[in-house]
Amino acid sequence: MALTSELGKQIKLKEVEGTLLQPATVDNWSEIQSFEAKPDDLLICTYPKAGTTWIQEIVDMIEQNGDVEKCQRTIIQHRHPFIEWARPPQPSGVEKAKAMPSPRILKTHLSTQLLPPSFWENNCKFLYVARNAKDCMVSYYHFQRMNHMLPDPGTWEEYFETFINGKVVWGSWFDHVKGWWEMKDRYQILFLFYEDIKRDPKHEIRKVVQFMGKNMDETVIDKIVQETSFEKMKENPMTNRSTVSKSIMDQSISSFMRKGTVGDWKNHFTVAQNERFDEIYRKKMEGTSINFCMEL
Numbered sequence: 316m317a318l319t320s321e322l323g324k325q326i327k328l329k330e331v332e333g334t335l336l337q338p339a340t341v342d343n344w345s346e347i348q349s350f351e352a353k354p355d356d357l358l359i360c361t362y363p364k365a366g367t368t369w370i371q372e373i374v375d376m377i378e379q380n381g382d383v384e385k386c387q388r389t390i391i392q393h394r395h396p397f398i399e400w401a402r403p404p405q406p407s408g409v410e411k412a413k414a415m416p417s418p419r420i421l422k423t424h425l426s427t428q429l430l431p432p433s434f435w436e437n438n439c440k441f442l443y444v445a446r447n448a449k450d451c452m453v454s455y456y457h458f459q460r461m462n463h464m465l466p467d468p469g470t471w472e473e474y475f476e477t478f479i480n481g482k483v484v485w486g487s488w489f490d491h492v493k494g495w496w497e498m499k500d501r502y503q504i505l506f507l508f509y510e511d512i513k514r515d516p517k518h519e520i521r522k523v524v525q526f527m528g529k530n531m532d533e534t535v536i537d538k539i540v541q542e543t544s545f546e547k548m549k550e551n552p553m554t555n556r557s558t559v560s561k562s563i564m565d566q567s568i569s570s571f572m573r574k575g576t577v578g579d580w581k582n583h584f585t586v587a588q589n590e591r592f593d594e595i596y597r598k599k600m601e602g603t604s605i606n607f608c609m610e611l
């Protein structure tokens with residue numbers, strides 16, 4: 316599938332089992348699939364734009380016992396190896412993970428079907444964050460506008476179709492969320508919602524602390540709540556992607572830390588799109604018990 320980016324560059328996505336992925340990821344697929352997970356790995360799993368960077372910063376703050384300076388050691392993209400990431404000649408996500416001492420904290424956007432099997436075989440811990448589909452769509456649309464490594468999203472109307480048909484990198488939101496939701500009682504999965512973290516960060520951060528097997532003073536948890544707020548992370552060069560070259564992410568088009576709210580979809584969806592989306596959602600999510608909060 317070839318699409319043209321805003322720079323006029325051809326972005327040729329490739330597919331694995333019907334899921335669109337970045338070409339370098341697909342070219343590296345056998346290395347990714349044979350990745351050897353270890354029983355003490357913690358894998359952060361998300362659909363793109365669901366709050367990956369946010370949960371990464373929360374997890375790192377917990378791991379560093381609330382020490383802000385330690386969390387400033389490097390940009391967030393370098394702290395947790397991104398399993399399926401590849402951009403030769405730079406070391407791949409798999410290579411970075413292999414070089415990391417245990418216990419490792421890793422990251423993926425892969426669906427349950429595409430995850431390297433050794434994660435299941437080793438009964439690793441998974442931390443999944445889900446965000447409601449409408450806000451994910453809006454966030455992904457603006458991200459594709461500014462990210463020159465991804466196809467140009469076209470108009471909002473065009474992107475609406477692309478997204479509901481799952482023709483975006485990492486595939487269908489519906490399949491991703493359903494897949495991980497169905498796995499949650501069979502494996503060690505802490506399943507969190509972006510909207511819950513937004514509403515009551517302290518409550519959700521406590522769950523993560525417990526899941527990671529840590530003990531933490533209330534004052535440290537309070538500090539983590541403050542340091543991982545949208546406002547702080549938007550100003551933090553270690554989390555806001557300001558170090559990424561403009562030729563890759565042009566933040567004059569749209570910020571990486573864009574709005575960080577629940578319900579921005581209302582500023583984008585027309586009444587007709589909303590009705591159509593709700594109908595599609597009902598069909599695609601039929602039989603699942605998952606429930607999303609759409610506004611706070």
Ligand SMILES: Nc1ncnc2c1ncn2[C@@H]1O[C@H](COP(=O)(O)OS(=O)(=O)O)[C@@H](OP(=O)(O)O)[C@H]1O
Binds near residue numbers: 571572
């Ligand atoms: N601290 C905090 N609080 C609330 N919201 C936050 C926070 N950090 C990141 N964000 C918002 O998350 C969106 C980016 O998602 P991801 O980090 O998953 O993006 S990526 O897939 O890794 O590219 C993107 O959402 P939108 O603002 O709706 O576009 C970010 O603004």
